[in-house]
Every structure is written in C-alpha cells, then in structure tokens.
Amino acid sequence: MSSIPLPLAERLDALVEQLEMSYDEVVAEAISAWIEREEERRLLAFRTLASANSMLVEGNRVIDWADSL
Numbered sequence: 001m002s003s004i005p006l007p008l009a010e011r012l013d014a015l016v017e018q019l020e021m022s023y024d025e026v027v028a029e030a031i032s033a034w035i036e037r038e039e040e041r042r043l044l045a046f047r048t049l050a051s052a053n054s055m056l057v058e059g060n061r062v063i064d065w066a067d068s069l
Helices: 006-019 023-068
Strands: none
Touching: 006 023
C-alpha cells in the first residue's frame, strides 16, 4: 500500500484522536463518502447527457418538420 503525504497523515492522526475512532473506521468512512460523491457526479453526468440527447432528438424533429414544408 502506498503512503500518504505527511500533512494528510498528520491531519488523519489528529482526527482519529479527536473522534476517538480507529484509523480503519475513519478511512472506511472517508472512502464511503468519496464513493457516494463520485456516484452522484456520474449520475448527474448521465442525466445531463440524457437531457442533451433528448434536446437533440427534439431539434431533429424541428428540422424534419421544417424540411417537410
């Protein structure tokens, strides 16, 4: 396993001491929060793409309609 930068390790040490939690608990909570945030970002990106795709379809319908005139 790779090491973490010293300033981050010091912050982790302080947090573990303040919260009276184990390193494993703090790290697991941090990883869980990061994963949730990344899943939310991906979901938002997929929703944005779906919205853009639906606008493209609507735009194509307008062009088809205009061409039919």
